[in-house]
Amino acid sequence: MSLIPPNPVGDEVLVEEDNICTREHCFRSFDALYCALTSHRPLTPRFPDEKYPLFVTWNTRSSRPGRAPRLRGCIGTFEPIPLREGLAEYALISAFQDSRFSKIEERELESLECGISLLTDFEDASSYLDWTIGVHGIRISFPHPSLLPVAPPSPGDAPSPLSSSASVPTRGRLKHSFSATYLPQVAPEQGWDKIETVDSAIRKAGWNGRITEDIRRSVKLRRYQSRKCTVGWEEFVQWRLENGGKM
Known part of the structure; x- marks a missing residue:
């Protein structure tokens, strides 16, 4: 079951709470979207394949200082699913199937940030x-x-x-x-x-x-x-290059 919340999720501050939601989770989703739009090969995830309900959020960062990011897509599930495939799957669902927005295009990648919410308690x-x-x-x-x-x-x-x-x-x-x-x-x-x-x-x-x-x-x-983490395009590029990926 997929659910669409109607409000922005991301913020400008990177948050990792209790090491439940980490940058690696965000990079996994960013990698899935990047590779879907460019035909590059995704990198193999290295984090434990635990099961959580999750939401993947795409925001567009403003070029003007002080402006809050704008929601670009957000869909998730309340069913606990394995994170490695789940983060990749919902990265694409939220990027391409959020009925409130047009599909994310390759030209937008540099302005994006990815927020992951793992749901608990x-x-x-x-x-x-x-x-x-x-x-x-x-x-x-x-x-x-x-x-x-x-x-x-x-x-x-x-x-x-x-x-x-x-x-x-x-x-x-x-x-x-x-x-x-x-x-x-x-x-x-x-x-x-x-x-x-x-x-x-x-x-x-x-x-x-x-x-x-x-x-x-x-x-x-x-x-x-919810345990949250958010990364931007620049962090993703650095992570992908450091781990042997091509851009």
Whole structure:
């Protein structure tokens, strides 16, 4: 299953957390794209072939100082897959099959940076607010609002969303459901609070009607964390030449 988050992922700072996500992972994806566009032979990866859910992000770096990179493609999977083939596969999927963008072309290579996110620490949240901005990514699913049971009015204040169930309420067999995800960095990058993030994810999932508290409370939310690393074209070129590759 492939998923497309709608916001930029990369940043200008190279990050390697706990040696889970490393520059070698980024180079593997960059190598796959470079070789696909130039017919060169990819180098053999040297990192352990562990399994992780992952996202590969392509950004275009601005030639103007201080400008943030612009998203050029980002697709991933929540299925744990072997990294050696998975990083190469999703490098090309995100470069050529992200429906929001045209296919990346060879002339763009020098302006690109590659960001890898390896997803970890998946947990079922107790409600749509049971996660931490800047720490957790969110993966939401919810039924079509027409399938929600009609609750009788209750006196007093509306129930707290923190008391809502993590299970998705349905009436009979679920006929239509929605799902979406945001990586951990999206909410802080956009300046969103939790409700704004969840509401945006609901929209991203394809619901265009009014977002009510009942819809929010029907959301089943699974939170996760991400280990990230980002490299630019210059770093990739240096790595490829140092390891005997041709340019």
